[in-house]
Amino acid sequence: MLTEERFNIILKTVENKKAVTVQELTELLGSSESTVRRDLTALHEMGLVHKVHGGATAVDNSYTTNEDDVAYKHGQYSEEKKRIGQYAASLIHKGDFVFIDAGTTTEALIDYISEKEATYVTDGLGHANKLLKKGYKVFIPGGHLRVSTEAMVGEETVEALRKYNFTLGFFGTNGISPTAGYTTPDVHEAMVKKEAFDNCRDAYILSDPSKFNKISSVTFGDIGSARIITTDLQDHKYLKFTEIMEVDKNDLHSDL
Structure with missing residues (x-):
């Protein structure tokens, strides 16, 4: 079994059980104790698990299932x-075909868009109006329309988007986690x-530090x-998983 495969199995097991022993993992993976311990050390150093005596526990994450309204x-x-x-x-240039997700962080993007020779698609009603x-175009x-987020939803929305091939996409999120990825409360x-x-050929998550x-x-x-x-990145383990653009406060120009 490849290292990446073992890592994925370990992470899913820890996420589901919250704690796991080396013995449990050796039986699950069919690997030696020394291999499992090395894997746990590597995952601990990446900030994905807490290595403890005899096993590992889950990294604390804050779970959120509610959605605040737009206002x-x-x-x-x-x-x-x-x-x-x-x-x-x-990042938007002439000829781009751009998807802009509903949400207040992505809405802020629209105030600064200056490229008129791009085409925009959005599921946000307020975004479309702006x-x-x-x-x-x-x-x-x-x-x-989902009132709380002013977003278009449903099978008709999904089917319409299925035919598009975007050069760029900008998305909001309610949560970012190494194991769960990008998450939102509404199915x-x-x-x-x-x-x-x-x-999307190139997808970007627009996210405040929270x-x-x-x-x-x-x-x-x-x-x-x-x-x-994002801005003011606090947890630098995320740099191991994807490219992060951290925007400094001095980068904001008052052009509006």
Whole structure:
């Protein structure tokens, strides 16, 4: 069994059981104790498990299953969202076909978009209105509107996104975890996010620092399948799993 396969099995076992012994893992993996101990040491050094005498325990993550409404989230981390949005907007170029996920962090991106020769698709009703007012070409998929997040959801939305091949995608998230990846509390929004996410050549997660080490109900993407744009990164273990753009406060320019 390859090292990566053993790592995945160990992580899933620890995540499910919260604690596991070396003996349990040797039987599960069919590997020697010395191999299991080396694996646990490596995973401990990556910050994915806590190695303890005789085994390992899960790394503490904050689980979140609730979704605050848009009005509340607008007031949270507003300066950080501006910095993230401005940097993300600089990545859009002429001819790009861009997906913009619903959410307040991705909404901040729209304020800084200046590329008029790109095409935009969004599942956010408010996002679509802002893009239209700026005179940009924008498409919004069908479906029904989820009031709390102002996002289009449903099978019709997923089916509409299935035919698209995006050059860029910008996504919000409720949680970021090395094991669970990018997560959100609502299964219907997760289905929409995943369809768009999987159809992006380059996917970016726009996230304030509060989302790290949190896990919500449904995963829509693996940790290594997108780059992260954030501010004030505290937990540097994430640099081992994906590329992270950390936007400094001095990078924000008052062009609005």
